[in-house]
Amino acid sequence: MKVDVIISADYINEDYLEGKTVVVIDMLRATSVITTALANGAKKVIPLLTVEEAFDMKEKLNGLGEEVLLGGERRALKIEGFDFTNSPLEYTESKVKDKNIIITTTNGTRAIALSLNAESILVGAMINAKAIVNKVKEINKDVVFINAGTNGEFSMDDFICSGYMINILSEEKEQDLTDIARTAMITYKSNPNIISYIKDARHYNILKNLNLQNDLGYCCKKDIIEVVPKYDKDKKCIVI
Amino acid sequence: MKVDVIISADYINEDYLEGKTVVVIDMLRATSVITTALANGAKKVIPLLTVEEAFDMKEKLNGLGEEVLLGGERRALKIEGFDFTNSPLEYTESKVKDKNIIITTTNGTRAIALSLNAESILVGAMINAKAIVNKVKEINKDVVFINAGTNGEFSMDDFICSGYMINILSEEKEQDLTDIARTAMITYKSNPNIISYIKDARHYNILKNLNLQNDLGYCCKKDIIEVVPKYDKDKKCIVI
Numbered sequence: 174m175k176v177d178v179i180i181s182a183d184y185i186n187e188d189y190l191e192g193k194t195v196v197v198i199d200m201l202r203a204t205s206v207i208t209t210a211l212a213n214g215a216k217k218v219i220p221l222l223t224v225e226e227a228f229d230m231k232e233k234l235n236g237l238g239e240e241v242l243l244g245g246e247r248r249a250l251k252i253e254g255f256d257f258t259n260s261p262l263e264y265t266e267s268k269v270k271d272k273n274i275i276i277t278t279t280n281g282t283r284a285i286a287l288s289l290n291a292e293s294i295l296v297g298a299m300i301n302a303k304a305i306v307n308k309v310k311e312i313n314k315d316v317v318f319i320n321a322g323t324n325g326e327f328s329m330d331d332f333i334c335s336g337y338m339i340n341i342l343s344e345e346k347e348q349d350l351t352d353i354a355r356t357a358m359i360t361y362k363s364n365p366n367i368i369s370y371i372k373d374a375r376h377y378n379i380l381k382n383l384n385l386q387n388d389l390g391y392c393c394k395k396d397i398i399e400v401v402p403k404y405d406k407d408k409k410c411i412v413i
Numbered sequence: 414m415k416v417d418v419i420i421s422a423d424y425i426n427e428d429y430l431e432g433k434t435v436v437v438i439d440m441l442r443a444t445s446v447i448t449t450a451l452a453n454g455a456k457k458v459i460p461l462l463t464v465e466e467a468f469d470m471k472e473k474l475n476g477l478g479e480e481v482l483l484g485g486e487r488r489a490l491k492i493e494g495f496d497f498t499n500s501p502l503e504y505t506e507s508k509v510k511d512k513n514i515i516i517t518t519t520n521g522t523r524a525i526a527l528s529l530n531a532e533s534i535l536v537g538a539m540i541n542a543k544a545i546v547n548k549v550k551e552i553n554k555d556v557v558f559i560n561a562g563t564n565g566e567f568s569m570d571d572f573i574c575s576g577y578m579i580n581i582l583s584e585e586k587e588q589d590l591t592d593i594a595r596t597a598m599i600t601y602k603s604n605p606n607i608i609s610y611i612k613d614a615r616h617y618n619i620l621k622n623l624n625l626q627n628d629l630g631y632c633c634k635k636d637i638i639e640v641v642p643k644y645d646k647d648k649k650c651i652v653i
């Protein structure tokens with residue numbers, strides 16, 4: 174299996190993804206939110222780019238008798254009129270079970286939108302890394318880990334998360350790693366304590382300065398969730 | 414000083430380089446060749462993309478009474494009618510002193526061509542890393558380490574070479590590192606033995622399979638040369 178990493182949504186070559194498995198990673202915090210919400214019983218998660226689209230979609234689904242909650246952030250803060258911020262800890266079972274969740278996220282949504290040529294689009298984070306890897310093995314196609322990044326820039330957190338997954342993927346059997354995939358794996362192996370590696374990352378410090386340490390601690394936990402969120406290209410939503 | 418790394422010539426945003434110092438790195442082997450040739454007394458090095466351009470330029474310079482030697486490779490092998498391959502060990506003082514050297518290199522030349530908006534374009538490798546860093550400090554502008562990469566792909570060797578330089582740059586004084594620059598530095602600090610890090614890199618193994626171990630050993634030496642090759646935008650050549 175060929176294993177590659179794309180370090181920012183800006184660098185996606187859509188043709189290159191044809192026929193492959195893509196794993197979209199935006200671990201601080203969009204893909205951790207999506208994974209948590211679905212694990213806690215949300216029906217589906219609809220990722221949208223703008224706040225306006227989110228309100229429009231809510232109106233449309235409400236018209237069809239569907240219950241909808243809105244989540245997301247702008248500059249890591251809550252959006253007026255929304256039910257949740259981008260903190261995965263808010264998406265508890267009592268709040269999300271059987272609900273449709275619309276989240277607005279820039280980096281993650283953009284990464285998904287640019288991955289539509291892939292055969293399968295999985296949504297992963299540290300918290301469900303092992304489950305993602307098992308699914309990747311089961312699908313058994315070349316895989317590309319797409320780091321959503323932060324405003325087009327490389328993000329240390331998404332990179333080490335890819336490295337962790339590649340390390341698990343390579344445990345049983347040597348895989349055909351590109352140089353960047355190998356570097357991600359070596360980065361994880363040299364820094365198995367995720368927090369100590371990303372403590373100087375820009376995005377981490379933005380969140381820390383907003384007193385979001387609990388979120389950071391949660392998002393850096395390994396393999397606490399077993400669900401594998403998958404983007405349904407026809408229905409334009411993420412389900413398990 | 415803001416410090417950034419671009420991991421492939423494919424990812425260069427030319428506007429972003431405006432007013433900055435760029436260090437072009439293609440340590441296996443183009444920038445090691447250029448550094449060695451200039452350290453051994455070559456008058457200048459002219460980087461060109463194609464073999465045809467190289468022969469045309471030689472004819473033109475010969476017409477002006479200048480002595481010219483041709484170097485370079487295609488698929489890591491010698492080009493017919495050329496004086497040198499891309500092995501830095503061939504560019505000895507007895508052969509290159511006071512000569513003009515034309516080299517054809519794809520990745521390195523392309524990286525330079527896309528860096529013309531930068532204020533200064535330096536050419537670096539492991540062998541002259543410390544000298545490069547001293548020059549970067551003296552210029553005292555934001556710096557971008559551009560990894561030429563291999564056919565547009567990330568190259569582990571160029572990445573760790575950037576990390577080595579950033580580590581030296583950060584020794585005396587903390588610098589403002591982007592996440593990717595920090596990751597390059599951490600990669601070096603976690604793998605100070607360059608060869609053990611790049612031994613699984615694709616490009617390294619291509620060269621190893623061609624029995625170019627001596628070149629690899631040479632290119633991975635740290636700080637054995639003190640010259641700082643600089644691209645002269647007006648004269649379109651590299652000088653010290």
